[in-house]
Amino acid sequence: MFQKILIANRGEIAVRIIQACREMGISTVAVYSEADREALHTILADEAVCIGPASPGESYLNRERILSAAIAVGADALHPGFGFLSENSKFAEMCERCRIRFIGPKSSVIARMGNKAEARNTMITAGIPVVPGTKEPVFTEKEGLMAAEKIGYPVMIKAAAGGGGRGMRVAESKEEFTAQFLTAQREAEKGFSDKTMYLERFVKNPRHVEFQILADSYGNVIHLGERDCSVQRRHQKMVEEAPSPALTESLREAMGRTAVEAAKAAGYENAGTVEFLLDEEGHFYFMEMNTRIQVEHPVTEAVTGLDLVKEQIRIAAGERLRFGQEEIRLTGHALECRINAEDPEKNFKPCPGIISDIHLPGGNGVRVDTAVYNGYQIPPYYDSMIAKIIVHGEDREEAIRKMERALDELVLEGVETTQEYQLKIIGHPVFQEGKQDTSFIEKYFEDNSLC
Known part of the structure; x- marks a missing residue:
């Protein structure tokens, strides 16, 4: 069993993980931004390391700083919680290379299933029923318009690397497709640093x-x-x-x-x-x-x-x-x-x-x-x-x-x-x-x- 787990997250999920680790006799390390110096997860953990300014990009989304903290404190495992880097395959791969156990699936599986478009194709190959949609990634509104014509309106526009409802829009018609696509793509780039999109038929009232x-x-x-x-x-x-x-x-x-x-x-x-x-x-x-x-x-x-x-x-x-x-x-x-x-x-x-x-x-x-x-x-x-x-x-x-x-x-x-x-x-x-x-x-x- 692990001796020390670093928690690469904040808020209630970080507290939740700390509580579970305590009950298992495992030491915990919190990482925190400058805005979270007085946060509960910072207070409750056995150790706490500041990883940067308040901006998520400079703290909770900064892979190098988090891994540096894990190495510095001698953590043998890392729990990503949810959100932030929890579905980032590159981060999981970096943990593997540093011989720090990422508490989650292997980086190759995250890459395959974390990318929503690739996950669809994996399921299609396995015979799992999926909503009709694109099989290849969509990068531009022109590609999206062509795909939407084949799928039929209304269509759901989704960020391939998305989650939590971000980077998602519904286009009811060809006339509103471009605006909805570009809005979803901007959200995807901001939230996941990835502009790759995919489309699927919009199932009403499921x-x-x-x-x-x-x-x-x-x-x-x-x-x-x-x-x-x-x-x-x-x-x-x-x-x-x-x-x-x-x-x-x-x-x-x-x-x-x-x-x-x-x-x-x-x-x-x-x-x-x-x-x-x-x-x-x-x-x-x-x-x-x-x-x-x-x-x-x-x-x-x-x-x-x-x-x-x-x-x-x-x-x-x-x-x-x-x-x-x-x-x-x-x-x-x-x-x-x-x-x-x-x-x-x-x-x-x-x-x-x-x-x-x-x-x-x-x-x-x-x-x-x-x-x-x-x-x-x-x-x-x-x-x-x-x-x-x-x-x-x-x-x-x-x-x-x-x-x-x-x-x-x-x-x-x-x-x-x-x-x-x-x-x-x-x-x-x-x-x-x-x-x-x-x-x-x-x-x-x-x-x-x-x-």
Whole structure:
């Protein structure tokens, strides 16, 4: 087992990893920017190394500085968390060359599956159903227009190296294609330093259903059930739940089996997520594979009783999976609401500032993942998510009631947040009936009339 792990991330996921490592008896090293000197992950880790100014490009996205820190402190492994460099194959390759274990898949797998266009082709070759789209990378709007004519409108324009909803736009017609393509490409270049795009047919009003995968280095691959992430605002997930209210047992079995086949086709190792679009007729299509731990992993932990971060570490250390598919049981129902420092009344404008008062909900079946505390100053340079509220109930109805209670109890003063917005989502009749799809926010909340 590893003796010392450097965490190449910040915020609640860095805190989450530190907690798991402590319980495993592993020393931790935090890296932090100058804006994060007083951040919780900086305080909690056994060691902390400053890696540069506040700008992500000079700190959390600076591969050389992070690796230099890992070498300097003698870390034998590195956990990338999510976001930042977690799906950067060049960074994973640099770790391999420096003989620092990257807690995730091999760099070659990240390159193959992290590039969404190449991942599609891998799945097509393996016979996995995919949404019709381009097989080759698209670099210019002229190439995109030609491809869109063959696919048919509306089309989804996506960053090949993308994730988290960035670099994604829908073009409803030829007339609006160029503007949407260039906007998505600019976002891709800014967010991922990669202008490569791909196109696929836009599936209207689908469910977004993803399966959690665990795979060891001995060829053992299992899934841990699904998460429904259909409640999204402009491709950014807001509420997640496990299991999905849309799946029958037979559909769950079919999708789970396909997710495992997809992971095997990719030669996958460690924790990952196979994401599907589920249409109104019950047909499902491979969308992408996230080669990292996900923001919403706690709902899977709640219904399976497993600690996914610990499993990641065990797999990276060379251990076999400790259980087979037949031993995985989903118990109860879990929900997660993301709380962002944003103002819904002002088009979700980020609201950095100082937390002047805080009270986190608790009680049976309530969990809060956060890195904020009373007096903490939220910096303006990073993602605006400041907490995740996770609840677990005997069934979906109890989980919803528990989430409503937890959101009511939450106190975060000093900045605007999405707390009340989330309460409206959870209380909406369509959500309570489990009928939400990816158009839910657009249909019922986009004008903020219910806020």
